[in-house]
Amino acid sequence: MLEVKQVSKTYDGGRGVRQIDFSMQRGEIVGFLGPNGAGKTTTMRMITGYLYPTEGIITVDGLSVHDEARKARSKIGYLPETPPLYPDLTVDSYLKFVAKLRGVPAREQKLRVAEMVSRLGLNGRERQSVRHLSKGYKQRLGLAQAIIHKPDLLVLDEPTSGLDPNQIIEIRSLIRELGENHTVLLSTHILQEVGALCDRVLIINRGELVMDGAPDEIGARMENRFAVTLEVSGERERVETVLGRWAEARGITAEIRMETLEADGNPALSPAVDGSDTDSSAASTEAPEHDRVSEKGESKASSDDPEIPTLEQTGLESTESLALSDTRMSGTVRALLTASDQQDFRVELFRLLADTDLPILELHKENLTLEDVFLKLTSEPTAAAEDSILADKPASLDRSDDAAASETADSSGAEIGGERK
Amino acid sequence: MNRILAISGKELRLYFLAPTSYFAFAIYILMSSFMFYVDFVTYQPSIIDYRLILGDMLFMLLIVIPVLTMRLVSEEFRQGTDELLLTSPASVTEVVLGKYLASLGVLMMLLVCNLAYPAVMSLFGNLNMTTLWLSVLGVFLMGASMMAIGLFASSLSQHQMVSAVAGFVLLLLFWLAGSMTSQNETLSAWIEPFSLPDRISNLTKGVINGPDVIFYVSLAVLFVVLSIQVIERKRWR
Known part of the structure; x- marks a missing residue:
């Protein structure tokens, strides 16, 4: 499904990630753990094609994110750390825009937007402008944006950060639900989340992958x-x-x-x-x-x-x-x-x-x-x-x-x- | 193409949801009608000629265009929505073209607002329609190249004000290219062809001069391509 082969990214300051190497199977929920600044976001950005790696190859379903960008990117849904929302648009028009942008067929767009609204509990807020949504709803809208085109791979960067406990529980159950049909890579620095959600954990520290295994297995090991x-x-x-x-x-x-x-x-x-x-x-x-x-x-x-x-x-x-x-x-x-x-x-x-x-x-x-x-x-x-x-x-x-x-x-x-x- | 339209649709929508563009339009209409009043009403006898107020309109574009283009790309970077656009199946070219198309739409609206003045003039006498429409075409071409420059300036920074100032300075350089070098003849022979307002004079006289049109179009293409490159480069940072 996803293969990250010997990927490095060097920034000017010397930070970045070195020789990241892992792969994901279809249907897996993988937690990506690491302290702040370890390189989680960088790695996710490379997977989603926002950044190009300095070295190494990333493929999604065998398609290189760099060389066959358009095809590969249409298979990925990405929720960045701050949901990429336009505060001036309404929920409805935002989702419609994303649907068009992500190439959802014209006659399905309306249906898909309605589906997302009901699935993520945004009912009654379609006409509300994004600016006035609470943080939890913004996060949901961010998730809606990521899954509206039914991607094979879902990349979520700290999906529960900044939410209150109730919202965290809701978002988690949503992710679990999504994990049934999608392959999910999620980063977090909340450890319980990994235990609660993930089949597998990758721990990254100072730009290097230091651990790869199932959550219980890691403890036992x-x-x-x-x-x-x-x-x-x-x-x-x-x-x-x-x-x-x-x-x-x-x-x-x-x-x-x-x-x-x-x-x-x-x-x-x-x-x-x-x-x-x-x-x-x-x-x-x-x-x-x-x-x-x-x-x-x-x-x-x-x-x-x-x-x-x-x-x-x-x-x-x-x-x-x-x-x-x-x-x-x-x-x-x-x-x-x-x-x-x-x-x-x-x-x-x-x-x-x-x-x-x-x-x-x-x-x-x-x-x-x-x-x-x-x-x-x-x-x-x-x-x-x-x-x-x-x-x-x-x-x-x-x-x-x-x-x-x-x-x-x-x-x-x-x-x-x-x-x- | 669908994606380009999606992006330009979104941009147009945002133009009219944000107060900045209303402000820019308001200033534009206020100032140009003031100038129209001065030129047409108080300066007697009135001359029924669109070109009389054309110079003022072009000058207003110099101020209004950086304000209208400043948020195009800067705002995406600031809000983090560039992550949405750049990770979507749309290519950077499509994103930039979509935005540019939206800015051309706004330019059209500015032009339509400005047509009020020749309409008023035509009530008092006969207006030469050929020069009017060719002037409008000229203003559109010139505005289009200015919008491209503004778009490029916007892709340079995530701060709207920086983008606006950069856009204004760039436009000013192209604006003054002719007059700055008028002292030195050899230099002005090289620089003057790049002057924005000088190129429009043929069109306002009712002459479609190929090089003029090509100049504006290629300037627009150049800066759109530069914007694409600047944004694409961010992936390699």
Whole structure:
């Protein structure tokens, strides 16, 4: 359907994309992820023929976007980051114009415009001028513009940016619907969107493609551990002893981190500690930092790796010392339990805590989320990311370095956390 | 062809949805009727000749045309709608031709407005119809080449004001090409043929001179092609 072969684009400033190479099958919904300025828009603009690549070839259905531009472009629907609307036109006249421009046969135009209006919920606004539409409606009109000629390939650049949650849900369900008949490439920097919509993810960073795979697969590929966050009501020392003993007694090596919260709940602290299921990219808070680093160490390590206990020991000690340092906090205890094999210990944990009369307030399975993968891929130097993930080299030297790095980062992360408290 | 018509239809529609063109038309009509009043009514005895007010009309075009063409391409870049046009099956040539066609439509409207004055004149005496229609043809040809220059200026920037000023300066250069070099004879022999208003004098005398017509047409073609190139080049940035 779409083939992007070794495509590069160089701008004057030296930015741009390098050697992008991927292809898409008919009917796929592919998410294109990357931080701002990574080259998502550039790549999409090249696919749609708005920009020509400096090097490489892009074909749609075997037609080169450059050499057979007219034919290739009529197969593509494109929604740029800002919907390309004429504020002075009415919804109706705008859609009619686009239909003509995109070569919809004259006798079908009216029908197609009406179809788009009803499909995208623009009824009753046909006579309204585009200027007076709300942002959500503008986005819908932008989508209508992109699909009015029934393209084979739909390219959407951040289709949900700047919309309120309701509108995001609507647009997403629309895209899902469209994905049934069209091949969709959509860029976003909202990670949930990819999980919610896409069959496949491409992650681009600094102009290079660093990851290509299904959303769940990507998480699994980088994860070989089982982790839960736990919030328990009870005195900290007791929880600590119970959990500590249990973790030690358990055949698996488990990493325990404890953080306490004041009973009245310091609002400033809770989001920082809670970095587990929020989708805020709180890279600066200590919890995700810890996660990421330890994952990095473990991603290539097997469960019986001799280096893992040392790492965990450090983590355990530092966090415990942190916990012990402030005794006035009591009430609830938060812990992150990590087993380095993928065994599910939640039932066991529940029984243990129930037996010791420590009510579980919250128990949450930690997945290596797309967010973690994304952060990992896009915050490291690209070369390292490529080595460790794409090539998947058995680099034993690298690994010990990683482990050492994560040790230091681990303890320093905890210390920073301690100071903050 | 359908796409060219679609684009020029859209442009014409936008012309009459935006206040700028009304403003330009208003200024044009106001100023030219003022000049008509001065030339025809207060200057006695009245001369029944369209050419009397032709010079004023041409001068007004110099001011009005950059205002009318400034948004043609600039606005697309500013609004991001160039992404729609350039990713559509329409080629840049079709896009530019569509826009140019729309600007010619507007020019026609300006001319029709201006025909009010000879109509008034004809009430007071006999008007030479040959010179009238050939003058109108001359103004159209000249206006067409000016519109092309304005279109080109508009494709240079995404800021309408920059486009308008650039268009005005370009037009002024062509306008003054004759008089600027009048001191130096060898230089003026080279430059004068490019003067916009000088070329119209034959037509207003009732003579269709081939080189004059070809000059205006080729000037229009040149600047339309330049606009196409400027826009096409953006794909390679």
